[in-house]
Structures are given as structure tokens and as C-alpha cells.
Amino acid sequence: MRWLLLAALVAFPWPTPPGSADLQVPGARASRSALTAKPHPDPERTWRSALPPDHQARASAGGLGLDLRLATLGSPKLEDHRHARLVALHVPAGAPASPFLPARRFTATWRGFLNLDLRTRLTFSARGRGKVKLTVRGKVLLEGEADDLSTLGSKAARVRKGENPFVLEYTAPESGDATVRLLWQGRDFQIEPVPTTVFTRGSTAESRDRSAARVSFARHRCIKCHRPETPLPATAMPELSADAPSFADMGTRLDPSWMAVWMIDPQKLRPQATMPKVFPHANVGAAVAAKDTRPFDVAAYLGSVSSGRPLNAAAPTPELAKKGGGVFATLGCVGCHPVPGRKSADDKYDRIPLDHVDWKFKPGALAAFLKDPPRHYRWVRMPHFRLTDDEATGLAAFLRLSAPTWPAIPANPGDPKRGAGLVRELGCTQCHEGAGDPGLAAPSLEKIAAAAGAGCLSDAERGRAPDPQLSAGERRSLVRFLADGNAPAALGRRNLTEFAERQIERLRCTACHRLDDQNDLWDLLATETIGLDPPPKEGEEKISQLRPALTWAGEKFHTSFSKPFLAGELPALRTWLHARMPGFPARAELLAIGLSESHGYPPSTPAPPKPDADLAKVGEQLLRKDGFGCTACHGHLDQKPYATFEFAAPNFGTVYSRVREEHFTRWMWNPQRVDDIFRMPIYVLSDGTTMQDEILEGDAGQQFHAMWHYLMTLHGK
Numbered sequence: 001m002r003w004l005l006l007a008a009l010v011a012f013p014w015p016t017p018p019g020s021a022d023l024q025v026p027g028a029r030a031s032r033s034a035l036t037a038k039p040h041p042d043p044e045r046t047w048r049s050a051l052p053p054d055h056q057a058r059a060s061a062g063g064l065g066l067d068l069r070l071a072t073l074g075s076p077k078l079e080d081h082r083h084a085r086l087v088a089l090h091v092p093a094g095a096p097a098s099p100f101l102p103a104r105r106f107t108a109t110w111r112g113f114l115n116l117d118l119r120t121r122l123t124f125s126a127r128g129r130g131k132v133k134l135t136v137r138g139k140v141l142l143e144g145e146a147d148d149l150s151t152l153g154s155k156a157a158r159v160r161k162g163e164n165p166f167v168l169e170y171t172a173p174e175s176g177d178a179t180v181r182l183l184w185q186g187r188d189f190q191i192e193p194v195p196t197t198v199f200t201r202g203s204t205a206e207s208r209d210r211s212a213a214r215v216s217f218a219r220h221r222c223i224k225c226h227r228p229e230t231p232l233p234a235t236a237m238p239e240l241s242a243d244a245p246s247f248a249d250m251g252t253r254l255d256p257s258w259m260a261v262w263m264i265d266p267q268k269l270r271p272q273a274t275m276p277k278v279f280p281h282a283n284v285g286a287a288v289a290a291k292d293t294r295p296f297d298v299a300a301y302l303g304s305v306s307s308g309r310p311l312n313a314a315a316p317t318p319e320l321a322k323k324g325g326g327v328f329a330t331l332g333c334v335g336c337h338p339v340p341g342r343k344s345a346d347d348k349y350d351r352i353p354l355d356h357v358d359w360k361f362k363p364g365a366l367a368a369f370l371k372d373p374p375r376h377y378r379w380v381r382m383p384h385f386r387l388t389d390d391e392a393t394g395l396a397a398f399l400r401l402s403a404p405t406w407p408a409i410p411a412n413p414g415d416p417k418r419g420a421g422l423v424r425e426l427g428c429t430q431c432h433e434g435a436g437d438p439g440l441a442a443p444s445l446e447k448i449a450a451a452a453g454a455g456c457l458s459d460a461e462r463g464r465a466p467d468p469q470l471s472a473g474e475r476r477s478l479v480r481f482l483a484d485g486n487a488p489a490a491l492g493r494r495n496l497t498e499f500a501e502r503q504i505e506r507l508r509c510t511a512c513h514r515l516d517d518q519n520d521l522w523d524l525l526a527t528e529t530i531g532l533d534p535p536p537k538e539g540e541e542k543i544s545q546l547r548p549a550l551t552w553a554g555e556k557f558h559t560s561f562s563k564p565f566l567a568g569e570l571p572a573l574r575t576w577l578h579a580r581m582p583g584f585p586a587r588a589e590l591l592a593i594g595l596s597e598s599h600g601y602p603p604s605t606p607a608p609p610k611p612d613a614d615l616a617k618v619g620e621q622l623l624r625k626d627g628f629g630c631t632a633c634h635g636h637l638d639q640k641p642y643a644t645f646e647f648a649a650p651n652f653g654t655v656y657s658r659v660r661e662e663h664f665t666r667w668m669w670n671p672q673r674v675d676d677i678f679r680m681p682i683y684v685l686s687d688g689t690t691m692q693d694e695i696l697e698g699d700a701g702q703q704f705h706a707m708w709h710y711l712m713t714l715h716g717k
Contacts, residue, residue, distance in 0.1 A: 063083065063200070063201055064085070064196050064197060064199060064200060064201070064516060064517070065083055065084055065085045065086075065112070065196050065199050065200075065201050066083070066084050066087065066110040066111060066112035066166070066199050066201050067081060067082075067083065067084070067110070067111050067112055067201045067202055068081065068082050068083065068084040068108060068109070068110050068111075069081050069108070069109045069111065070082075070097045070098045070101060070106055070107070070108050071101075071106060071107050071109075072101050072102065072104045072105070072106050073104065073105045073106060073107065073171075074104065074105070078100070078101050078102070079101075080097075080098040080099075080100040080101055082098070082208075082211060082498070083201065083208075084110060085196045085501075085516065085598070086181075086182075086193060086194070086195075086196060086598070086599060086600070087110050087168050087180070087181070087182035087194060088180065088181045088182065088193065088598065088599050088600030089108060089170075089178070089179070089180060089497065089597065089598075089600055090128075090177065090178070090179045090497075090596070090597040090600050090601055090602050091106075091172065091177065091178040091179075091495075091597075092177055092602070093175065093176050093177050093178075095235075095494075095495075096493045096495065097172075097178070097495070098493075098495055098498075099211075099214065099237065099490045099491075099493040099494065099495055099498070100210065100211075100486065100490050100493075101493075102489075103493075105171075105172050105173075105174060106171075106172050106178070107169065107170065107171050107172070108169075108170045108172075108180070109167065109168070109169050109170070110166070110167070110168045110170075111166070111167050111201075111202075112166055112199050112200055112201040112202065113163045113164060113165060113166055113199065113200045113201070114136060114159070114163075114164040114165075114166040114198055114199060115162065115163055115164070115198055115199070115200060116159060116160070116161050116162065116164065116198065117161065118161050119158065119159070119160050119161040120158070120159060120186055120187060121156045121157065121158050121159075121186070121187055122156065122157060122159050122184050122185070122186055123154055123155065123156045123157075123184065123185045123186075123191075124141050124142045124154055124157075124182065124183070124184050124194075125142065125149075125150065125152065125154050125182075125183050125184070125185070125191065126142065126149040126150070126152060126180060126181065126182055126183065127149055127150050127179070127180070127181040127183065127600065128149045128178075128179035128180035128181055128600060129146065129147045129148060129149060129173050129176070129177070129178070129179055129180075130145065130149070130170055130171055130172050130173045130178055130179070130180060131144070131145035131170065131171040131173075132144065132145075132149060132152070132168065132169065132170050132171075132180060133168070133169045134167070134168045134169075134182070135165075135166075135167045135168075135169075136157075136159060136164050136165070136166055136167075137159070137160065137164045137165055138165070139157070141154065141157050142154045145171075147173070149180065163200075166199070168182060177602060179600055179601075179602065180600060181193060181599070181600035181601075182194050188686075189669075189670060189673055190666060190669040190670065191666070192666050192673065193552075193555060193599070195516075195551075196516045196551075197516055197517050209477050209480070210477075210480070210481055211498075212474075212477055213474075213477035213478045213480065213481035214237070214481060214487075214490055214491065215239075215502060216470070216474055216477065216478055217478060217481065217482075217487070217491070218237055218239035218240050218242070218491070219239065219274050220274050220276070220468050220470075221242070221244065221274070221430075221431050222456070222468075223240045223445070223491070224244075224430040224431045224438070225427060225430050225440060225442035226442055226443060226444060226445045226447075226448050227444060227445060228444060228445040228446065228488045228491075228492075229444050229445070229446055230488070232488075232491060232492045233492055235492075235493065235494055236491060236492045236493070236494060237490075237491050237492075237493070237494050237499075238494060238496075238499055238587075238590050239499075239502075240491060242378075242379040242586075243377065243378050243379055243431075243433065244377070244431040244432050244433075245376060245377040245380075245432060246376040246377060246432060246433045246434040247302060247305055247423075247428075247429075247432050247433065247434035247435040248305070248307075248376060248433065248434030249305065249306055249307045249309065249376070249434075250302045250303070250305050250306075250434070251302060251303040251304050251305045251306035252306045252307060252308070252309060252311065252362065252365065253361065253362060253365040253368070253369070253376070254302070254303075254360060254361065254362065254365070255359060255360060255361070255362055256296075256299040256300060256302070256303035256414070257299070257359075257409040258356065258359050258360045259298070259299040259302055259303070260284065260295040260296050260298075260299040260409070260412075260414075261283075261284055261295075261409065262275070263278060263279060263295050263298060263299070264277075264279050264281050264283060264284055264287055264295050265277060265281075265282070265283065266469070267469055268283070269353075269356055270352060270353065271350075271353075272350065272352060273469075274468075276456070276466035276467055276468045276469065277466060277467040277468075277469050278426050278427075278428075278466045278467075279292065279294060279295055280467075281295075284409055284410060285410070288410045288412065293412060293414060293415065293418075294418075294419075294422055295414075296412040296413070296414030296419075297414040297415045297416070297418040297419035297422055298414070298419040298422050298423060298426070298428070299414055299419070300413060300414030300415060300416040300419050301414075301416040301417075301418075301419025301420045301422070301423060301435075302419070302423075302435070303416070304416045305434065305435060310364075311362070311363065311364030311365055311367075311368055312364045312367065312368075312393070313362075313363035313364035314364070314393060315363070316396065316397030316398075316400045316401050317397060318401070320393060320394045320397035320398075321394070321397040321398040321400075321401045321402070322398075323390070323394035323397075323398075323534075324391075324393075324394030324395040324396065324397045324398030324399070325398045325402075325529075325531075325532035326394075326532060326533060326534035327387070327391050327394055327395045327398070328395060328398055328399075328529065328532055329529040329532040329533045329534075330533065330534065330578040330579070331385060331578075331579065331580055332511065332512050332522040332579055334521075334522065334525045334526065334528050334529050335351075335508065335511025335512055335520065335521040335522040335525060336351055336352060336508050336511050336521075337351050337352055337353070337354050338351050338353060338354070338528070339402065339528055339529065339532075340353075340354045340355050340357070340399055340402035340403040340404070341355065341402045341403060341404050342528070349521055349525070354399055354403065355403050355404055355406075356403065356406060357399050357400065357403055358399070358400040358401075358403040359403070359406045361396075366396040366399065366400065367389075367392040367393045367395075367396035368392075369382075370385075370387055370392040370395055370396055371387055371389070371392040372384070374585060374586065376434075378585075378586040379586045379587070381506065381507060381508075383507075383582030383583070383584065384568050384582050384583040384584070384585070385580050385582045386568060386580075386582075386583070420435075423435050423436070424436060424439040424440070425439075425440075426440075426466075427440035427442070427466070430442075443455070445482075445487065445488055445491075446488065448482060449482040449483060449485065449487055449488075452478075452479045452480075452482040452483040453479045453483075456468050457470075457475055457478055457479055457482075459472070459475060496590055496593050496594035496597050497594055497597045497598040498594075499590055499591070499594045500554070500590075500591055500593075500594025500595045500597075500598055501594075501598070503584075503587055503591050503594075504550065507584060507587070508521075509550055510550070512547055512579065513547060513548065513549055513550040514547075514549040514550065514551065514677075515549065515550045515551055516551055520547070542646060543576040543644060543646060543647065543648050544646055544647050544648070544679075545577055545578060545579065546677055546678060547577065547579055548574075548675070549675050551675070552599070552663065552674060552675075553595055554594075554595035554596050554597070554598050554599035554601065555599040555601065555660065555662070555663055556658075556659055556660065556663040557592075557595075557596075557658055557659065557660070558604045558605055558606055558657070558658060558659070558660060559592045559593055559595075559596050559603040559604055559605070560603075560604065560605035560606070560657075561657060561658040562592040562595065562596070563588050563589050563592040563593075564588070565581070565588075565592075566583065566584055566587070566588035566591055566592055567583050567584070567585045567588035567589075568581075568582060568583015568584070568585060568588075569583065569585075573650045573651075573654065573658075574648070574650060576648040601660070604660065606656055606657055606715070609656060609712035609713070609715045610712070611709040611710070611712035611713050612709050615705065615706040615709040615710075616706070616709040616710040616712065616713050617710075618695060618696065618703075618706040618710075619703075619706035619707040619708065619709050619710030619711070620710045620713075621695065622692060622695060622703055622706060622707050622710075623636075623652065623707055623710060625642065627692060627695075628681075628683055628690075628692070630652075631652075632644070632645065633645070633647055633648055633649040634649045634650065634651065634652050635649075635650075635651035635652065635653075636651065636652050636653070636714075637651070637652070637653045637714060637717055645679075647678070647679050649680075652711060652714055653714045653717060655711045655714070656708075656711045656712050656714065656715040657715055657716075661708055664704070664708060664711075665701075665704050665705075665708070667680075668683070668684075668700075668704045668707070669684055669700065669704070670682055670684065683700070684700045688700055688701070690703060
């Protein structure tokens with residue numbers, strides 16, 4: 001009987017089966033070892049190697065994914081273009097499809113190339129509501145209109161190897177939510193979303209320029225000084241509500257000499273800084289030579305803003321620093337920061353240097369910041385890792401003792417009284433809380449739009465306006481964005497798919513997580529922390545430290561789970577990982593919704609479980625040791641896995657509350673097609689049955705459905 005072989009097969013180092021990556025079926029990536037994620041020579045675009053050579057040039061020029069054209073119906077007809085990873089969207093009723101379009105009925109057209117390694121027969125289908133028309137190489141493969149697009153019939157069609165022109169046209173329904181997802185099925189794989197990695201696109205530079213200018217306006221906090229004459233709605237671009245570091249208790253936290261240097265040239269200390277340059281000097285020496293005491297006056301005032309609350313100012317020691325180096329290594333800090341003291345000025349990965357942290361923070365303040373990064377800055381990019389006191393103290397010691405010694409700053413005590421006036425006069429309180437209300441009378445958004453190119457955006461004389469330190473291209477884009485008259489409307493709208501994409505980039509999520517065929521930076525740069533990792537504990541079992549990919553996160557998770565998870569409010573799911581999922585509380589809710597909408601799903605919560613008792617009983621049998629042996633790697637409520645084989649997996653008790661059933665089902669059919677680096681066995685044979693041929697006649701689909709019913713019974717326990 002086939003089930004007798006199952007235990008041995010589970011433990012066997014499982015190869016990629018025929019009909020999967022070995023045959024390079026459409027959408028499969030270049031196979032990687034299930035034990036180690038090997039960095040690709042070009043980590044920023046690893047997907048190029050997975051494409052046939054004649055498609056790599058197009059992928060390099062335009063990128064993976066498709067061009068998406070959005071257009072309103074009716075008059076006037078307005079358009080916007082953007083890049084899309086997937087043929088999927090969800091636009092809630094009454095919301096705009098793009099920040100550059102009003103909230104009206106719309107069409108969406110995805111255009112690009114479908115790239116296949118082999119000629120094959122494919123069946124396309126859709127989910128959602130509205131009207132769709134799919135054309136591949138000039139042939140219509142799917143067409144129809146329905147309130148449930150899954151009801152549209154579609155026949156298998158032969159699609160040629162290589163580059164196939166691809167167009168999908170979608171028209172939103174007359175009312176209600178607009179939702180669409182494109183799926184496909186092949187001879188040797190079950191129905192699934194069409195992955196990003198089979199699409200290549202052209203270039204939509206003009207639309208990217210307009211969108212980038214909108215993002216730049218928000219990122220530089222221009223709205224804090226130049227507010228529109230009509231207040232923006234609550235559904236405005238989310239980043240417009242972002243705060244800046246608070247001045248509260250700054251005298252307890254930061255060194256005044258560092259603050260003076262920072263204000264003179266922020267990008268000298270941090271190339272990614274969006275803080276404007278408010279003084280006209282190249283450096284501190286130039287300010288001293290010009291007898292301009294203003295930077296020192298402001299620093300002296302901020303240095304006096306203190307609660308008097310004492311900090312734990314334990315002196316850093318080599319012993320503490322050694323432990324802190326282990327924290328730096330095991331949390332993957334190297335993905336966002338070079339090791340202090342090592343050359344980082346020309347870091348091609350745009351990492352934030354830490355060389356000045358010992359100078360910047362007063363004793364005890366760095367550890368306090370690491371312990372609670374959002375305390376004085378809600379939208380801080382620094383992840384909240386929920387460090388223990390010992391971890392924060394050790395990491396601070398490592399950073400401080402590793403940092404180079406900075407040159408002495410010319411002594412200038414500054415006048416705190418004069419600095420208090422300058423803080424308001426220079427407009428500091430427009431962005432920064434904790435030192436009084438905003439007091440700068442700046443032109444409205446409409447007025448700067450009418451005079452675009454003047455003031456902050458002037459490339460010559462700015463008068464009293466600060467220098468936002470924009471590149472020439474950024475300045476030109478912002479001038480065009482403001483001058484076309486639609487800036488207030490575009491800033492007053494949000495699209496959470498775009499927000500999620502921006503935050504994945506802004507928060508550097510791919511420093512730790514793979515996305516599509518882009519490797520994470522942590523694995524690439526891990527050699528920089530050799531010698532910092534703590535030695536393994538005696539008798540400690542070596543469990544794979546592979547981290548999950550981001551590629552299908554929006555499809556996989558209910559937003560009722562992903563919101564608190566992204567906020568850092570839930571306990572760890574993968575307790576065996578040294579890595580730690582941090583929290584981003586200010587962004588969590590909208591990021592969770594945006595991830596979901598980008599995959600064509602509305603925000604969701606699992607339905608109250610109503611398991612079928614008979615199916616659940618069968619499902620439990622399949623999960624256990626005498627079934628598929630899932631509990632070898634997966635914990636089961638309070639029961640630990642019985643044999644991890646160097647790999648561990650999440651506890652079954654949380655699956656129903658976290659994961660959508662569609663994702664669970666396709667994962668069970670072929671986990672290699674979802675994420676090919678995990679050693680999850682493929683249980684389905686080529687005829688659609690499993691080795692458990694005496695249960696539900698071996699039908700894989702019915703067996704996975706029964707397993708889902710059993711997982712329902714674990715919900716809330």
C-alpha cells in the first residue's frame with residue numbers, strides 16, 4: 001500500500017519533481033537549494049537569470065511585470081499609467097483607481113509580454129467582478145462580463161515558447177467594489193495566480209515622473225509648510241500625515257554639537273536624509289568663519305529641551321559590545337546598515353551609515369532609542385524589534401565602540417534664548433513637535449503651484465526658503481507636478497496598492513525578504529558580519545534559518561492577521577528563527593490593506609469556523625504521523641514537532657486565523673511553485689491523487705479540503 005512509503009518519503013531530501021521546476025514550466029524560477037539561499041551575482045535583479053536570454057534585455061530595460069493603464073469612463077476621459085507586478089487589483093466602491101483619477105468607473109489595461117520557456121497549453125481564468133478580455137499574441141483567450149468572473153468559461157489554448165504580446169482589458173462594474181485577479185493552469189500545475197516572473201514590460205517614464213514627484217512632495221514634508229487652501233480629506237495620501245522626529249526631551253537624547261553639524265548639512269551625515277538644509281554653509285568651519293552662530297544657537301536651545309529624566313548610562317565595554325555584535329548579526333542589521341567603522345560612503349546598496357551614532361547620542365540614549373524607536377518619531381523607518389534591555393544595551397555598546405572618532409567641532413556654546421526664536425523663525429516647528437506650535441506663514445499649496453520653480457524649488461536664489469537638497473531631476477519633476485494644477489487633487493487621494501509598494505521600498509523589506517526573483521540583501525551581505533555571530537550553544541539543534549518571501553504575502557494572509565503582525569503586536573510565528581519580525585505600528589493597518597488589494601483581495605477576516613465533523617476527522621488523520629506526517633515539522637497546538645529534519649514550520653493552531661483557504665490549497669498542491677527554497681514535500685502525484693489512496697479515494701483536492709476543515713477546529717484554541 002502506498003501509504004507505507006510516506007514516512008520515508010517525508011524524510012528524504014526531496015528533489016523538485018517532474019512537472020515542476022525541472023521542466024521549467026511557465027512561471028517556475030531557477031531552482032535553488034532547499035537548504036541555503038545562495039546569493040545571485042546580481043542580487044538587485046536576480047530574476048534576469050530566470051528568463052530566456054532573448055528576454056533578459058527587455059527585462060533589464062523595462063523590468064518584470066506589466067504596464068498598467070487606468071482610465072476613467074465618461075467625460076472628461078482621464079488616464080494614468082503605472083507599473084504592475086500582477087494582473088490583480090481591488091478598488092473599493094467610492095475610491096479612485098489612481099491618485100491621479102477621480103473616483104469614477106474606470107478601465108484597467110495591463111500590457112506587456114508573457115514569456116514562456118516551453119510551448120505549452122494553458123487555461124486562463126479570472127476572479128472578481130466586471131468585464132474582462134484577455135488577448136495573447138493577438139488571440140482572445142478569455143472574454144466576458146459577470147458579477148462573478150469565475151463563472152466565465154475558458155478552454156485550454158496552446159501558447160508559443162518565447163515572448164508573447166499580452167493584453168488584459170478590464171472594465172469595472174457600474175457600482176460596488178472593482179476586483180479582478182488573473183489565474184492560469186497548465187498541464188502540470190494547478191490553478192494559481194499568474195506570477196510576476198513571466199511578465200516583462202516597457203517603460204512609462206512620464207507617468208513614473210509624475211508619481212515620483214508626488215512621492216517626493218510627501219517625503220520632503222512640503223505639506224507641513226504649504227498646506228492647501230481647502231483642507232485635504234481623511235483619505236489623502238497617507239505619507240502626508242507622517243511626523244518628523246520630536247523635539248521633546250531632545251536635550252536628554254542628542255549631543256548639541258552633532259545637532260549643529262546635522263542642521264548645516266544633513267546629507268553629509270546621512271545621504272538619504274530628507275531634512276532640508278536651512279543654513280547656507282558647506283560645513284561647520286564655514287559657519288564659524290562667517291561668524292554665523294545660528295546653528296549653534298538652535299542646537300543650544302534644543303539641548304536645553306529636557307525632561308531631566310535620567311537614562312541608564314552604562315559605559316560600553318568590550319564584553320557588552322561582543323554580545324551586541326551578535327545581535328547586529330542575528331537580526332540582519334547588515335541589510336540596512338554597514339558595520340560601523342567600515343567604508344560606507346559609496347555603499348551601492350543605499351544603506352544608512354552608523355559611523356556617527358556614538359557622537360549623536362548621549363550616554364544611554366542610543367540604547368533607549370533601540371529599545372523603542374517610535375517613542376519620539378511615530379513614522380520612523382527603524383524597525384521595532386522589541387529588544388530586551390540586555391539586547392539594546394549590548395547593541396548600543398557594539399555600535400558605539402565600533403564607530404570611528406569624529407573630528408573635534410569648534411567650540412561654540414550658542415545662545416539658547418536666541419535659538420528658541422530661530423526654531424520658529426526657520427520653520428522647524430512646522431515638522432517637529434515638542435517645541436511649540438507651527439509659526440511660519442508660508443504660501444499655500446495653490447500659490448506655490450502658481451509660482452512653481454521659485455522659493456524652495458529655485459535652482460538659484462531661494463531668499464529665506466530652505467534648500468530641500470533635491471537633484472536637478474527631482475526639482476524639474478516637482479515643478480511640473482505642481483504647475484499642472486492637479487497637485488491638490490492628487491495629494492488628496494490614496495491608492496493603497498501603491499502605498500504598500502512604496503513602503504516595501506521605504507522600509508527596505510527586501511533587506512530580509514525575497515520578492516519575486518529578487519534575493520534579500522541580508523544573505524548577500526552576510527559575509528560582512530563574519531565573526532560577529534554568537535557561537536552555537538552546546539547541543540543546540542541546527543534548524544534552517546530561511547525566511548519567508550514577500551512575493552505572495554498579500555494573497556496569503558487575512559488582513560485581520562497581517563495588521564497586528566506588521567504592527568508588532570503578535571508573538572513570533574517562527575520561533576526557531578534567529579531573525580525577528582519587527583513592528584511598524586504607524587504604517588501597519590494601511591500596509592496590510594494595500595498588500596491585500598495589490599493581489600486583488602479586499603480586506604478580510606476569517607469567517608467563523610463551521611467545520612464538518614466527518615471531514616475534520618479525516619483531515620486530522622491526514623495531518624498526523626500515519627497520514628502525510630505533517631506534524632514531523634509543524635507544531636500542533638501544545639505538541640512540538642516529532643522530527644524536524646533540520647527544518648521547522650509554523651504551528652497548525654494559527655493557520656485558519658492567518659491564511660486564506662485559496663493560498664493553503666495551492667500550497668498543498670505544489671509548494672515548490674509558491675516558494676521553491678523550502679523543503680516542503682509535494683504530496684500530489686501526476687494523476688491528481690496522493691499516496692493516501694484509501695482516504696477519500698486518494699483525491700488530493702478532497703483531502704486538502706478535509707485538512708482545512710480540521711484546521712478550522714483548532715481556531716482560537
